[in-house]
Amino acid sequence: MDRRNFLKLLGISSGTALISSCGVDKANEKIIPYVIPPEEDIFVGNPAYFTTTCTECPANCGMQVTANEKVYHDVRNIFPTKLEGIAGHPVNDGALCMRGQASLFRLYHPDRIKRPMMRDGDGNFRVTTWKEAYAKIIVELAAATGEGKRNMYFSGRTTGTMSGLTDDFCKEMSVERLPEFEVFSHANLKKANDIVFNRPEIPHYRIENADFLLTVGADVVETFMNPVASANHIQKAKDKNNLSWYHIEPAVSLTGVQASKRFAIKLHSEVYLLAFLLQSLSQQNSLKKSLPARISRLIPDYSITVIAERTGLSEENLRLLLSRFANAKTPLIIAGGVSTAQENGLETAVFAALLQWATGMTDNTVDFDHAENYGSVGSMLDVRKLEDSLKNKQVGVLFISRTDPVTYLPEAEQFVELMKNTRLRVALSDFMTSTVQECDIVLPLSHSLEAWGDAAPRKGIRNVIQPAIEPQYDTRSEGDILLQIMAQKSGAASAQFYNDYLIDKWHSLYGEGETVGMLERGYREEPVPSLPAILSGDGTEAFLKNAGFVVESSDKPVLVITPSIRAYDGRSKVLPLMSEIPDPLTTITYGEWISVSDKTAKKMGWKDRDEVAVELNGVSLKFPVKVQHLLPENIYMVQRDLIYPQATPVDSRSGEESWYVKDISVNATGNHIPMPIMSGSMHEDNRGLLPPEEEEHPYEHKEEHPVGRMYAPHEHDNYRWGMAIDMDSCIGCSACVAACYVENNLAITGKKAHLNGREMSWIRLEPWVKDDETINYDLMLCQQCDDAPCEPVCPVYATYHSKEGLNTQVYNRCVGTRYCSNNCPYKVRRFNWFDFRLPEPWDKMYNPEVSVRTRGIMEKCTFCIQRIRHAKDKAKDENRLVQDGEITTACAQTCPTNAITFGNLMDKNSRVSKLAHSNRAYRALEELGTEPAVHYLPKKESKEEA
């Protein structure tokens, strides 16, 4: 069933431009592969664009797929080569995070399961047919029911039509559908909202409407709910209502250092802070809604000094917070992440909710009507229930779909054992995860870029999932599988295809026309009944009565588990690009590490790469040390994808697990582990990469020395391409880096190369510790200097300066002297030490418009010259100049906060020139007189905030 026929079914002639692209119907023709005609060298046509949805994480951003037509193994076909956010999409508005950018690596991953498999007598997997597999399943289901056992359907988060289908399936086949399993279940938030508002949901936080944002532990720009959207909205709020954003956290996170102000708070003491805020605000009656007495009297009341002592925040900071809340028109507080995933995380969440309500929560900041679609997601309690029923051998057939409990659950071995107590274990998965290893039948799933479907990230939004490429292997979508099983059971000749099922649903829901519109846009916003959240006095009172403020913060070492921006909960680890791109906070690429406070490190005499052994309840885990500034003493951090906290307490009330591992001991093993830390030093010491500080200007003699040039600057005619990077908007999410890798066919060089300092990134994020208070970033890429030191030294003119101010690199002219790279003060040139090629079938994703570099040549950023070329050709056809905003580079395109502005500096009215000439602007290492075309706007000092 290919697109064309499907569109016919929709009643649309394939002629109509479905998606705003000229190439689309050509592309449709090409979906069926055919052997190529003789002239195989001409194949770069215009790319085709499809709208679909990113399924890399539960956020479900809207994606526009760029599919290029090219010849692969002598077969001409179209291949998705780039993913970009759909502009104006209610979730991500054009942007995409690094994981989304990299998800093509999942589509073409060589380790995908390529055909259905079944375990034979001697316990080995053997390839089987779908029919056979289905038959076995049907038989076993019947048998199990016969034995009076319960069949269970255990899956990852499922939304949209698929959710409904699953219910149908479960009803049809008499299977229990279990609450879905997500590591980041946010159970405490749901529970808290249930207590305070009788709404067991996670609201949609409308940050864009806030003028003051207080995030408590919630890593809003990393993994919390939808980081892309949050980042995007924070920027909107900054522009619209000059948002000031404070972050409170017990450890240190990228989100924290990106906030305009960050407070390190003692472990577990968030609840005291929130309580204090509530009390003091109500006392100075600056609350928008005053809490009912029966509640407020239950809120502990401490003097500011006590709170200061408990939380570790200075008194003036506390006052600052108070005044912020008091003066803010639409304040917003978001608790989550490490602050709610802990012993008294529920209390924290409840107080946060109360504070939201009391400080005038309205639907335009905390929106329950468009709540995030987490209703069907269960918690650890549900998992425990499953384990119990497995213990009591009550389970017959266990379906495990799109989730990997064995990897993510505590006591994995135990769960594996329990699983054995079932008749049959059916896995629906794309990879051979540890869970799949334990199953009897493996049903390979198609990637969402190979399948039809839809998703509902939150109430009121329906995202389209449509294929951009034929399934590459004998895989099927979950929908098809369920339908086929049902059909085979009912003995129907041929099963309905999931996409027919979808059409029926869509038609019945929206009607035909609207369906087409949805396909064009890639999403549909549907009205939802408004139902304001009302404070539930009883629930809250009841909770507060026996709420425990028991857990005191202690000075013993504590291991804090943090989510990873690169791997999410670990699911994105399979994407090689996620290990290739440095972790923004530590600049580590490959391998694991433990973050140690610089103070602790100094005390213990540890340095980066020293190995330490962490003893936690019997287990001993070894990690190399990474010294982490800003991290409070005695707090150690390991990312969630590296270890699972063995047996950390689970809150019996909510089912949230704690991410703090207590009574651990950490000792050096004396070993020294090579670890690829990309950053040579975290200290910038006024070298001119960050803006020079007013008080001690390093180039004070500038004025007494007229800036001299030995020769006149050269001419630009129509264009001088330039860039302005606003480091105040930048949130360090590294999406730009990923975008650059995919757009420009950058090599994945691997750990060994990284240890030898041979990474290939053209654009990198450089963290600088500023006097131990904060970490400032700069984004380093080729500065396209007008007087580029790299150019004149090339003996063969392999690099030279284009009339448009681009510092171009002629790959096939380069002989590889590496002189240019030596002479580049920004060190942004990259040399091909070997033939770094993506192994098959990853090479399918190569962008045909950018040459793949061979060994022995230099490469570098050229402002996505291929995109410039396209725009200029277009402009030339319409004989006009390229308009401002007509082109943008891959990095700028995907930036959630539009921190990167690309354009023509010759055009005085272009956005980039305006920014470049704003009085904030500075250029990196300006005193070298290289005349860069990249202008930076520094991060606004938090002083201005206070």
Added chain:
Amino acid sequence: MNEQFVFGEKHEFLQKLKDLVKGGISPKKINVFTPYPVHEVEEILKVPTSPLRFFTLLGALSGLFFGAWFTAWTSLDWPLIGGGKPIVSVPAFVIVTFELTILFGGVISFLGFLILSKLPSPKRIGTPVEHGNQFVIEIQSEGK
């Protein structure tokens, strides 16, 4: 038949040479062979300075002009901007020009030497003339 005088010692040889010149034999008729350069000979026989210097001058100048022209011309042939430097960057081109001056000068001087002193001479390579460490004066007899 040429007449030959052979000496073992330099001073005897020079003395004889002086006498011969005094004796009115025109230096043109006299040829001498010495195991190492003897500058006095040139004074006695009033040999002018070697014309080799003209080759050298020619070589050096040709190198100079070629270098200057070539560097400039190739740069203008396809003008590519590099590091904002002028297309014809004289300060940079000086070097190559200088090297070429020396290269041409040296090579052409050497060729000049071979031409002037009739080397290599196949005849002599075939049947080498050996005078050992002796000083030989050879006078072309009349008639020839």
Added chain:
Amino acid sequence: MKSIEYNEQLERDVLAALSKPSPWYWVALVVCALLFVTGLSLWLYQILKGMGVSGLNNPVGWGTYITDFVFWVGIAHSGTLISAILFLFRAKFRNAFNRSAEAMTVFAVMTAGLFPLIHLGRTWFFYWLFPYPNQRGLWVNFKSPLVWDVFAVSTYFTISLIFWYTGLVPDIAIVRRYATGFRKKIYSIFSLGWTGSLRQWWHYNRLYVFLAAFATPLVISVHSVVSWDFAMSIIPGWHTTIFAPYFVAGAIFSGTGMVITLVVPMRKIFRLEKLITINHFEKIAQTLLFTSLIVTYSYIVEFGLAFYGHHQFEAAHFTYRLLGDYQVLYWIMLFGNSLLPLTLFVRKLRRSIVYLFIVSIFVNIGMWLERFVIIVTSLAKDFDPYAWGLYKPSVVEIGITLGSFGMFFMFFLIFVKVLPVLSVTEIKEEAAHE
């Protein structure tokens, strides 16, 4: 003693070296040849695998290969110094060394010339570095110091070769006289049928003067160009005006060191004590001392001025050189290049061959390290701290370096067996003057 006898004796003494080689000679030759071959095969391996087999990496794009290049070019220089400059200065002691020094020059330049090719990412396109008409319509970039190198080094090689050969012609004629059979033929051909006639000497002398006059500025220009490979860039530690004279002095310094290293054993083995006397060595030792002082002066100036103004990058760089990751190399270098040679102020030490030999070894090591330290430390930590990184040579690089020594000594060993190691004619002329 009658000069004619003296000359006969002299010829016998010098040509004795050309007699049948001892087994040890063959051993040495084979060892060198093996090293050479190993180096070549490692190079091939690198070409097939990619530059990645070296230790080079992101900040440090140049390392051992360029060090070797500069080192060998430097070695070459003293040859020209001794033969040309001292000739112009009419310094008498040169003719004890000039022949072997010139040979050294030729071989060293040959060796050096390989390294720019070895360090290319795409060696198979090395000819793109030469200006030749092509349908791409592209010429080389005459603004690039590397192109200057191409011209400087090839000119240097040509001129040195001519200079060497010119000096050899009369001596080959002498060998011709002694040689027999097949070898006689060869020598006859290379003697070009030299007769020692007035006409030949007449032009010969002029040519020699002119070549000397060309070689002198050439030798200075060549190493200035080499130094500008670094000085033209803007990297702290590279970009400094003193580099040209500093490198020239350094080159002559290292070259003189190498001359001593070569001549001391040669003199012993071929029993040339009569011809190469202590006084000669004292003179050469003085040259060593003198150049060492210039080099030291440059070190001091570089350092002083780095901390003179608030030149943040320079200051940071030189602190790093002194106390950073490569400090050990730096201190060894200082010892070999600046401290140890100072002892040559003592006349007794100047005149002790053994001591000189030891010093010369240290000088060779020190000068190699000097180039290494300059190249690597400057690249390892330049402007952007994020991009800082370290470099250490890989097995391949070390192997190729050893190979280059193998090549050099192989050629030298062949030279001492086929050509007179002293300029017989000049010694005769010299003797006649006294």
Added chain:
Amino acid sequence: MSKLQLNTFTLGIVAVIILGIIIGLEYIFPHGSGGTLLLTLTFWIALVQGTVAVAAAGDATNSKWIGPLKKELLAFHPLILFMAFLFLFLGLKMDVFPWFENQNRWLNTPFFLTRNFVLLVISYFLARFYAKATLRNSPNKGNLAVLYLFFFVFSESLVAFDWVMSLEYPWVSTLFGGIFFMESFYAGLAIAALIAAYYVKNGIEDQTVMTKVLRDTATFTFGFSLAWAGLFYSQFLVIWYGNLPEETSYLVRRMHYSPYDILFYLSIFLLFIAPFVGLISKRAKVIPNWVRMIALVVLAGVFIERILFILPDASMNVFSAILETVLMGFLLLLFFVNRERVMGYAGTERSDR
């Protein structure tokens, strides 16, 4: 000439008087006096130290060519002491230096004065010891020569870095010192050539010897014109190519702004082109008048270049500049005329060649 014959004491007196006059001038014409004083200092120190250096170099490399002129060259060595004292008065003019306002560890008035003064005095005494030794032809003349050259190099480098380069603070060029002591030597050679020419012209001393000396000095002057070009170019090219604002500023001010640009190209002509072209031919090297002219051109070149170094940063007083130059010239002449006595004072009996 014979009128100028004085005894040692009078000579000393005259020197002191001239010293006094020069200091006086600084006060009569206070405007731009600092620059003028610097000019006088930097130019004449180069000459007097240079002449001795040339002689010393002859002994250090025991090449015989300079022998016949040794005494003449060494006759100026007492003037090093003279310059040392003259230098002390720069202490009253420190405000010409931009770093005078905020002094640092290296650049501060007391240290500045002491280190330079001490170095000059040391080099004076070494010059003196060396002069004695070499005229007595004592065995350790070689070592003393080397020692003198050593200090010559260092004090001239400091002249470059302290007296001149620090006018452009914080601009640096590591080659500056090299250029200075090389130029000083160049100037010394020019003086030698002048004297040789004078002897040959007036048939003083053994003509064959002197002609040889003339040719050699001329040859070396020729050689040094190349050497100068080499050093100048080495500094220029590096700055030109690097194009770093804080480095180029120095050159830009001297190349792109009138009137300095004229001085700039003039100095190149006087110090490189003129002597190079003028002395390239073998014959020209033995024509006394011609050689003398070239020598004077070179000296003029050094003088012009000193102006070029100083003027953009420290204004000068034309009148006192001229007067001081004349006076110093006269002083040198005096010492040349009375070389026998000076040498006598240096403790040598009449040496006969």
